[in-house]
Amino acid sequence: MLPILYSFRRCPYAMRARWALLQAGLMVQWREIELKAKPAAMLEASPKGTVPVLVLADGSVIDESLAIMRWALQKADPCGVLEAEDSALLIEENDRSLKHHLDRFKYTDRYPGALKEDHRQAGLVILRSWSERISRNGWLLADRMALADAALWPFVRQWRLTDAAGFDADPHLAPLREWLMRFLDDPMMERLMQRADPWLSGGMQPIFPADAIAIPMDQPLFHLALESDWQAALERGDYRVSTRGLSLEQVGFIHLSWQEQLQATFDRFYADAGAVLTLRINPKLVSAPLRADAIHTGVLFPHLYGPLPIASVVEVSPFSSLPAC
Numbered sequence: 001m002l003p004i005l006y007s008f009r010r011c012p013y014a015m016r017a018r019w020a021l022l023q024a025g026l027m028v029q030w031r032e033i034e035l036k037a038k039p040a041a042m043l044e045a046s047p048k049g050t051v052p053v054l055v056l057a058d059g060s061v062i063d064e065s066l067a068i069m070r071w072a073l074q075k076a077d078p079c080g081v082l083e084a085e086d087s088a089l090l091i092e093e094n095d096r097s098l099k100h101h102l103d104r105f106k107y108t109d110r111y112p113g114a115l116k117e118d119h120r121q122a123g124l125v126i127l128r129s130w131s132e133r134i135s136r137n138g139w140l141l142a143d144r145m146a147l148a149d150a151a152l153w154p155f156v157r158q159w160r161l162t163d164a165a166g167f168d169a170d171p172h173l174a175p176l177r178e179w180l181m182r183f184l185d186d187p188m189m190e191r192l193m194q195r196a197d198p199w200l201s202g203g204m205q206p207i208f209p210a211d212a213i214a215i216p217m218d219q220p221l222f223h224l225a226l227e228s229d230w231q232a233a234l235e236r237g238d239y240r241v242s243t244r245g246l247s248l249e250q251v252g253f254i255h256l257s258w259q260e261q262l263q264a265t266f267d268r269f270y271a272d273a274g275a276v277l278t279l280r281i282n283p284k285l286v287s288a289p290l291r292a293d294a295i296h297t298g299v300l301f302p303h304l305y306g307p308l309p310i311a312s313v314v315e316v317s318p319f320s321s322l323p324a325c
């Protein structure tokens with residue numbers, strides 16, 4: 001049974017949890033909620049009443065967004081987000097300080113005595129320090145994405161939504177703006193912000209991501225590989241090429257096909273590639289998450305969100321085209 005996620009589309013904590021689920025190639029039963037009418041089943045699982053809440057198949061409950069991120073990324077972390085520098089201090093600065101000022105800047109009328117401009121200035125000090133870090137490192141902590149980057153962008157997005165003119169005009173924030181756009185321009189964002197009607201007990205149960213399906217375990221999967229890439233994989237012990245010329249780390253998953261999709265994949269990407277091998281994969285021997293995702297045309301393709309173990313490849317043969325009829 002898939003885990004259950006109680007979520008609220010615009011909540012930045014829920015957004016970062018959904019980001020990690022997408023990144024890790026996972027699927028969940030998606031229960032969109034309204035903050036004003038939380039479902040009894042959610043409050044039973046987590047009486048503190050905040051989203052996101054993840055209820056696992058064994059009944060255990062994870063009700064902090066960061067813990068959901070870690071849970072998901074421990075299952076699959078194709079871009080090595082958890083391996084990067086220690087993110088704890090920056091996440092704490094966000095969750096304690098930036099969020100404090102953001103709430104009081106955004107909803108000043110809900111906080112008696114709060115002065116909008118004071119909170120705007122205090123928030124800007126933090127945002128500018130993050131911008132400075134990005135101009136130095138490329139990302140918040142290093143030259144690659146860390147957990148802090150993935151955990152903070154929804155809050156920076158919310159700040160910008162509150163004060164787009166100020167955010168966009170501030171020269172000190174230029175690196176932070178470019179960093180934010182890396183997340184917002186990612187095709188993943190459309191899936192992350194998919195809409196759903198509030199869940200009703202006994203009603204239809206959608207899946208998140210809404211355009212994904214589970215991969216049947218009784219059908220073989222296929223991958224076209226350059227002979228040289230397969231030889232390199234045999235030497236290192238696993239295969240980490242996503243598609244021709246791109247690595248698993250660059251793309252975030254390995255492109256696979258079902259048998260009937262092989263010919264079209266060959267024609268599109270490998271027709272001029274010389275010797276191409278067909279790897280036949282037993283999905284039951286793969287440990288990283290598998291998920292079928294829709295490409296831009298709406299067609300579903302299977303994807304593997306981690307390295308392909310050599311032992312899961314049950315047959316290797318030269319690719320041969322189907323005879324044209």
Ligand SMILES: N[C@@H](CCC(=O)N[C@@H](CS)C(=O)NCC(=O)O)C(=O)O
Nearest residue numbers: 011012013035050051052064065066
């Ligand atoms: N520390 C929690 C905070 C989550 C949180 O505060 N979520 C807000 C929505 S953005 C919420 O559920 N608030 C409850 C309410 O408004 O009733 C986490 O990281 O998951």
